[in-house]
Amino acid sequence: LARTVEVHAELGSTNDRARELLAIGAGLPALVVADRQTDGRGRGANRWWTADGALTFSIAVDAALRGLSPSRYGLISLATAVAISDAVRETTGLVAGVKWPNDVYLDGRKLAGVLIEAPLPGTLVVGVGINVRNRFDQAPAEVRARATSLVEYAEITRQSVLAAFLWAYDDRLRQIESGDASPIQAARFACVLTSRIVTLRVGELVTTGECVGVADDGALRLKSNGGVANFYAGTIEHIAE
Numbered sequence: 001l002a003r004t005v006e007v008h009a010e011l012g013s014t015n016d017r018a019r020e021l022l023a024i025g026a027g028l029p030a031l032v033v034a035d036r037q038t039d040g041r042g043r044g045a046n047r048w049w050t051a052d053g054a055l056t057f058s059i060a061v062d063a064a065l066r067g068l069s070p071s072r073y074g075l076i077s078l079a080t081a082v083a084i085s086d087a088v089r090e091t092t093g094l095v096a097g098v099k100w101p102n103d104v105y106l107d108g109r110k111l112a113g114v115l116i117e118a119p120l121p122g123t124l125v126v127g128v129g130i131n132v133r134n135r136f137d138q139a140p141a142e143v144r145a146r147a148t149s150l151v152e153y154a155e156i157t158r159q160s161v162l163a164a165f166l167w168a169y170d171d172r173l174r175q176i177e178s179g180d181a182s183p184i185q186a187a188r189f190a191c192v193l194t195s196r197i198v199t200l201r202v203g204e205l206v207t208t209g210e211c212v213g214v215a216d217d218g219a220l221r222l223k224s225n226g227g228v229a230n231f232y233a234g235t236i237e238h239i240a241e
């Protein structure tokens with residue numbers, strides 16, 4: 001599953017360490033796990049707020065060698081979120097939803113996030129943060145209202161969630177490589193946005209519409225006045241109640 005494995009007591013960001021490993025030519029895939037992160041990064045300008053007990057790691061992947069072209073990077077995001085949901089189900093029995101493109105939700109609150117970066121052509125760093133044993137009592141109120149952790153539902157260790165994720169991720173990535181549609185079907189089934197009115201931002205372009213599911217190629221489908229349009233990238237800025 002990994003040729004290089006590093007486990008750190010503390011790191012700024014596991015994504016940054018994985019980028020360094022790519023730069024020095026470490027054997028790939030390379031897995032970097034941190035017990036604590038002091039400067040975790042989220043998508044866009046977001047920070048990833050975590051207290052001790054979160055599972056934070058990154059995997060550096062040789063995407064080109066695995067035959068994954070940049071046009072399929074969106075599918076890798078979706079497959080990563082699906083693999084998190086697989087791991088949560090296997091370890092706790094809980095059914096977590098996928099918020100396209102790559103967040104994982106439980107009971108309307110965020111359980112996990114994914115930050116995918118392409119630091120060098122043909123390579124990817126897949127960064128994953130899963131709230132496993134961290135609690136949000138000390139978090140800012142807005143984080144507390146929007147985030148959740150597995151410890152609120154089940155007695156579970158970070159190691160078992162990581163092991164389950166690595167197997168699930170390996171399966172899901174192989175399925176993407178071979179053109180198997182099951183990760184997309186799983187994402188469609190688990191999509192928490194379906195039938196909701198959502199606002200999506202793609203750079204300067206903002207679109208609001210009813211989510212009518214996930215297309216066969218992994219795109220988010222939004223219905224607005226102009227009909228149904230497929231989106232391949234972007235950030236959900238708002239979900240109407």
Ligand code: BTN
Pocket residue numbers: 012013014015016039040041042043044046048056057058103112113114115127128129130
């Ligand atoms: C998001 O929800 O916006 C993405 C959050 C991604 C957080 C993970 S934690 C491990 C890895 N290292 C980082 O600095 N970020 C990702």
